Amino acid sequence: MSEWFELSEPWWHFAGRGVLTYIGLLVLMRLAGKRSFGEMSAFDVLVIVLAGGTLRTAIIGDDHSYLGAFIGVASILVTNKALGWVCTRFPWFNRLVEGMPAILVRDGRRDEAELRRQSVPDAAFNRALHAAGMEHEGSVVIARLEPNGKITFVRREDASLHGSG
Known part of the structure; x- marks a missing residue:
């Protein structure tokens, strides 16, 4: 049971990887354009599932502990919350992240x-x-x-x- 919590790397590696993966995927989604997920088709769902599966390794690497995955997800959620906070306070940054109509x-x-x-x-x-x-x-x-x-x-x-x- 203790192996569930034994990390293969320091905890901050998982946090950093989660943040970098979030930002990288956000940039890719912006480059893909507004229509990428406006109407979720079967193709869009496939892209989401495949991207998630592919990015798993980017976030937790070869770690098999439960703790590593939770640290990675927590870092993504914190990054999302922080980005939302910044976007609500700086309209120019929100336009950069979301784009214009x-x-x-x-x-x-x-x-x-x-x-x-x-x-x-x-x-x-x-x-x-x-x-x-x-x-x-x-x-x-x-x-x-x-x-x-x-x-x-x-x-x-x-x-x-x-x-x-």
């Missing part, structure tokens, strides 16, 4: 170049448009691809109620 439609016209740049296929855009209760983008004042990968729409009649149309 991308304008996909302005005044009823699709920006085809931006849709391509953001890797949003027409079929996915049309599904989001239909989910918002619209048949075509002609009734859209603005459509944004938000940093979380979701597409939001402002309808023409909604904009006039808020004084912007």
Whole structure:
């Protein structure tokens, strides 16, 4: 039973590896773009599972103790909490971490170049448009691809109620 708590390396190796893995994966996700996990498809779930399995070694190496895994996970949770704290206090840092929304439609016209740049296929855009209760983008004042990968729409009649149309 004592082998459950015998670490193969100093505890701070697991903590450091957890923090570095979190930051590295965050950078990779940012580079992958907004659409990576906006709509979780079967492919996205596979990527998550495979990334998690692959990164296990990066966090705990060859250690087989329970304690090493918990130290690694604890460091990830602390890093996540710290990053959230910093993002809420420094908007410029939050924009760096999350990114900015991308304008996909302005005044009823699709920006085809931006849709391509953001890797949003027409079929996915049309599904989001239909989910918002619209048949075509002609009734859209603005459509944004938000940093979380979701597409939001402002309808023409909604904009006039808020004084912007």
